[in-house]
Amino acid sequence: MRGKLHFLFSFCSTIAFAQGNTTHQSVYWIRYYNQTQLSSTYTLHFELDERRLINPDIQFQLFSHLHLHRRFSKSIDVAVGFTYASTNSNKNPSLVVPELRPFQEVNFSEPISKKIQLQFRYRFEQRFVHNNDRIELTDGYTFSLRHRFRLQGSITVRKFESGKTIIAKLSEEIMLSHGTSIANSFDQNRIYAGLEFQFNKKWSVELGTLNQYQSNGSDYFARDIIRCTVYHRLSIVKTE
Numbered sequence: 001m002r003g004k005l006h007f008l009f010s011f012c013s014t015i016a017f018a019q020g021n022t023t024h025q026s027v028y029w030i031r032y033y034n035q036t037q038l039s040s041t042y043t044l045h046f047e048l049d050e051r052r053l054i055n056p057d058i059q060f061q062l063f064s065h066l067h068l069h070r071r072f073s074k075s076i077d078v079a080v081g082f083t084y085a086s087t088n089s090n091k092n093p094s095l096v097v098p099e100l101r102p103f104q105e106v107n108f109s110e111p112i113s114k115k116i117q118l119q120f121r122y123r124f125e126q127r128f129v130h131n132n133d134r135i136e137l138t139d140g141y142t143f144s145l146r147h148r149f150r151l152q153g154s155i156t157v158r159k160f161e162s163g164k165t166i167i168a169k170l171s172e173e174i175m176l177s178h179g180t181s182i183a184n185s186f187d188q189n190r191i192y193a194g195l196e197f198q199f200n201k202k203w204s205v206e207l208g209t210l211n212q213y214q215s216n217g218s219d220y221f222a223r224d225i226i227r228c229t230v231y232h233r234l235s236i237v238k239t240e
Helices: 002-016
Strands: 021-037 040-054 058-070 075-088 096-111 115-133 139-158 165-178 186-198 203-216 219-235
Touching: 040 075, 058 096, 186 219
Parallel strands: 021 219
Antiparallel strands: 021 040, 040 058, 058 075, 075 096, 096 115, 115 139, 139 165, 165 186, 186 203, 203 219
């Protein structure tokens, strides 16, 4: 299994560096991530993610995700969800393009040791992007499918007597698309490294850097991203 995943990520990373004009951008993402435990097996996740260019400091994307997870064991959970996204046009700042995105995913986790956790996520997305002529929105939506494969390692760096914990994370995610409007099956590659500071069972903050290489038809975007995430964990499960 690990050998096949390594081959997939190596193969797709090679595709990512195909020839084409590349636009470099510096970006920062600010994200709020809420997880509410509904029962011993169900958890509701809500994410709000604002993405902004650094120079000039303007918003270019806004995402909201809602997904319901069902845990089958300590190692496996599955989820269904929906994303609403809006993207500001590079050609016309006044044009905001909406996207509707149902998705399904499966998550696997495997402890390597007491401090190291290996995680794999596969997400399947159905994307409906509002048609536009780069000046204004036009009638209808363009439909495509996207497969997302993410491999992540988490390491508990330190646990304090007060209950605070520091966790280091390293991940790579490959995204592949297909559909009648898709010119390049390679969508994007993301490599991420970050530190999560858990203050207690409810709150934590994660700060990291993400390198994103994304297809834009025959050209590409290379983005250096600073990402800050605030995690908020709640539970409505009654304890005896």
